[in-house]
Amino acid sequence: MYSEPDPATADRMRKAHVNAARTFRACVVGEGDSWGWRGRTLSRRVTTEDGERWLRLVSASADKAGGKLWEGPTQAELAMPASVPRPRLRASSTWTDAEDAYLAELYDVVTDTTITTDGPVLRSTPRLSGEWWLGLVIALDAVGEVPTTRVALRQEYLERAMPEHLGFTPSQDGVAWVAAHGDLHWANLTAPELHMLDWEGWGLAPAGYDAAMLHTYSLLVPDVAAAVRHHLSDQLDTPSGRFAELAVITQLLQTNSRGDNLDLAEPLRARLAILREAEDAALG
Incomplete structure (x- = not known):
């Protein structure tokens, strides 16, 4: 909220x-x-x-x-x-x-509260059960299998914004586009029981996009970011997942340029450096 x-x-x-x-x-x-x-x-x-x-x-x-x-x-x-x-x-x-x-x-009515109540960025460690994480994995897998022509993230935007905000154009080799929630941050998830809220922008995005967004909004709480990487590794540790993470970082760096999410700027740049190194290594 x-x-x-x-x-x-x-x-x-x-x-x-x-x-x-x-x-x-x-x-x-x-x-x-x-x-x-x-x-x-x-x-x-x-x-x-x-x-x-x-x-x-x-x-x-x-x-x-x-x-x-x-x-x-x-x-x-x-x-x-x-x-x-x-x-x-x-x-x-x-x-x-x-x-x-x-x-x-x-x-x-959903009686469970959203994990954050003041916006999408996580700033403290929530209490999330193993059952909660398993439910999220199952839900994201199910969303990715839904056929749709809706678009959550435009390819044209990425082609323009990625080189501007990342300083390079990531490879799209092996990147698949599947259905995604499209706005999966901590203010759109509830606990202790899992509910996914606000489905306005769902549609096609790089596979792993939802996991990447959740991870990126967790960067201020490293133990939760590590938990996201652990539980959603099947979505993040792939060419699509790495590209999706770079796409989310692009979007948030753009918000930095407009004066928003400024406390994320440093961890975004640090994560970008790690992903850039992985990108260079993959290209040989």
Whole structure:
């Protein structure tokens, strides 16, 4: 969960959430607001005639609504197998109000909390059981087998951004592209029971991309980064996995250039040096 946005955005989103609740004949439970990045989403627990649900509201400017992110949760609900633990999507509704468009989604309630609550970067060691890790391995394997034409990470972006932010263009020999969650960080995973949240951006990415993202967001906590490498080694210790890790590092170095995730800058560069050495060794 991110911090509350500026007052104007917060007021607009709260009013829109009331409208969304009215659409589903739902009543908000309590006063807890769960905000997304820069107030783009607002979620609250609600009650309906079918019991408690989680009402998530997404907003975008009217000219940018629709498309991959808008359709992602519904398509994930239809495509993902039962072995992928996630809150089930029960209903959705869209509307446009003046310059803004909204998507309201009604989910099953997940009582487990997200592993981080202030953004995707891990800064302390969570208590995760062996069963949790095994569930994650099984889930990521299942996601990777889902057929799709959706795209989570664009090849054109990597061809442009990798040389700019890495200083070289990694080889794509042996790289496979498979379905991925596309935004698998610690704020989108729950514990002690595993649930994978926020399926907006799922689609094709280099095999190992989800594991690589989770590892990269763990770099400030070396023992957890080591645990990710251990449990997800089958996804990371491959040509695709190494390329996927370089892709994630590219994305986060780009955020550094914009002033975000600055505490990750040094460990990103250190990990990049290790991967660059492995890349050079593989090329002979």
